Amino acid sequence: MPGLAPAITLTHSHVTSSASNWVFFPSFLQGLVHKGDMAVLPENASATGMNVSHAPIAKSPSNLTVGFLILMSFLVGAATNGLFLWVLGLKMKRTVNTLWFSHLILAYLIFCLLLPVFAVHSFQGFQWVFGTVMCKLINTFGSLAMFTNVFLLTIISLDRYLLTYHPVWSQYNRTIPRAQRLVLGVWLVSLILSAPYLAFRETQEVEGHIKCVNNYALFSSWDGAKVHLAFFVVRFLLSFLIPCVMITSCYYWMFKEMKKKNLVRTGKPFKVLVAAVASFFLCYVPYHLYYASLLITGVPEMLKQVMWSVMAVAACFNFCFTPILYVFVGEKFQQVFKTSVVALLKKGFVDAANMSGDKTNTGEEDQINHNSSLEMPPP
Template sequence: MDQGNMTFPLNPEVDSSQTPTTVKATHLASAVLLFATFLVGVVGNGLYLWVLWLKMRRTVTTLWFLHLVSCYFLFTLLIPFFAVYILLGFHWVFGTAMCKLLNICISLGMFSSVFLLTLISLDRYILTHCPVWSRRHRTLPRVRKLAVGVWLVSFALSAPYLVFRDTHKVDGGRTVCFNNYSLSGDRNGADTQAFSRRIHLAIFMVRFLLGFLLPFCTIAGCYGWMGLELKEKGLARTWKPFKVMVSAVVSFFISWLPYHLYYGLKFFKEVPELDTILVICTLTFCFNACFTPILYLFVGRRFQQVFRTSLLALLRETFAEDHSSNDAVSHESCGVAAGKSELPN
């Protein structure tokens, strides 16, 4: 039985070699980091969505990034649930329905992010290699259809967790949220375990190939070719956004590599040392979802100008409203005082 095999890599089992004090301190430190990441991610991704949606003219590039940041924002909203899960000693208190729903959202965010990064890389490649063709076919309606297709395909790949995701009580009265590939209550029979391992392997291979390896090869090929093209043509001014996008893509795959590594090792062998990988992958892709959008601020000067102008305008409007309300109160107070002085004694 694959009890520790969870979509969101938080292991319900605790290493027995650790003392309770050490375990509690580790849980507390991890939860604090997750809550801090949640606050930064909600504010940062929220500001980016606000600027991209309301303050910038809709173009192909802004539409790509609008959907990409939406994936990160969706993921950051889920972090508090798992921070609570850690604080309670890996005891799932949100019920089976939330166990299924939250893990579907996490899988949806992972697939949609990597697919959008792949499409953005292909878009950059085609724009550089076939500028005339891009001018004719690189339109907003087509990009909208592609973005909707990404969300639909990602949801289809995440839908199996409606079936396989389940909750189970373990020793000590704790409830864990895990993948029940056996689809039955009897998970100890030889036939059931063999069937469970086949399903586990199939799902792992689909997630690894479509969610990591193939997109990584595609993106690496696109940016590798563009790098050579920029170097040959000596286009130094275009290197900055290129480097930023490469950094964003590299950070994404480095963040999700421990996740796929953990489940690959989990399929073949159960070892206590995998708990270290669990902690690493939990923190890395949480940080990736919350802090990667900061890189997008440096993609272009236009985005920086709109971002700064929008924030300044918001602050000025806020302080102007406060100032005008204070003036209104002052005038009203003065009027009342004047009225009182005119009253007969």
């Protein structure tokens, strides 16, 4: 998820170099950094850099706590997502379901690999130390992972709906080549929607500290505030509102069908549907609420700090811990996962000479191949 670090938005009125005096940042930017780290542009400073001394930033306990949380999320998320991707890609039969989930886990893994940068950023008191290129790339890849995650969850929901209400049509049209083309389209659209970060994101010296900021006033003719609003509205519609309506609608009609067939009484299918919708809301509502607050003046600083903390926790949970739910929700995936991991661990402790003639190992591999025909459960 892009922008884990508190964001600063620069509009044209704040970056034009023709003004004789620089003004304070608008009130809706207060609270994006801690007190004593408020972004104020000094007099006669240039838009791309300021000749000021680099004063040290005080590292508060909250910054260290958030950084530690992000770092722990990286360790857990990279390990679990890597294992899940290995199982999906090598230990399970190639199906439409495994294709959906392998790319979904890949999106999770991409974001997890970005977390060390955000952890260091938090440890440094939200001072950016990685340069302009990394400022652009990190936020672009974070946005790519977010859009891909949302789009794939929407596709999976639609896929489950079609399987429930149009099984005959799905049988003849739900093929791996078509699914592959659809997944490729998802990645391309996500990349296009994330590309603006390559233009808007840049490093600025703010009160002697380097910040990775959004500059929506790239040209003198642009109204930075309007560009910022348009950028937020597009992202909100495409990455939350429209997918949310589609996912909720799909699971609502699926629930009605399950209720009609008395499947709700079994408990587990209903819990799967509730968990899927609830996780989507819990992980993405804080993100969009926080960035909506940047457009509103008069929001208290303390409230924004709390909103940012909730957003960071939700992002880490979504991309690092949500995939673990697949093990508990999907019995078939859990069976293949356990068998694969046990076989992998045994191979690591068996001599190379014994591995070639180990009948037990062969039996485990046969079990893995047998289980690989099993499909993934709904999210």
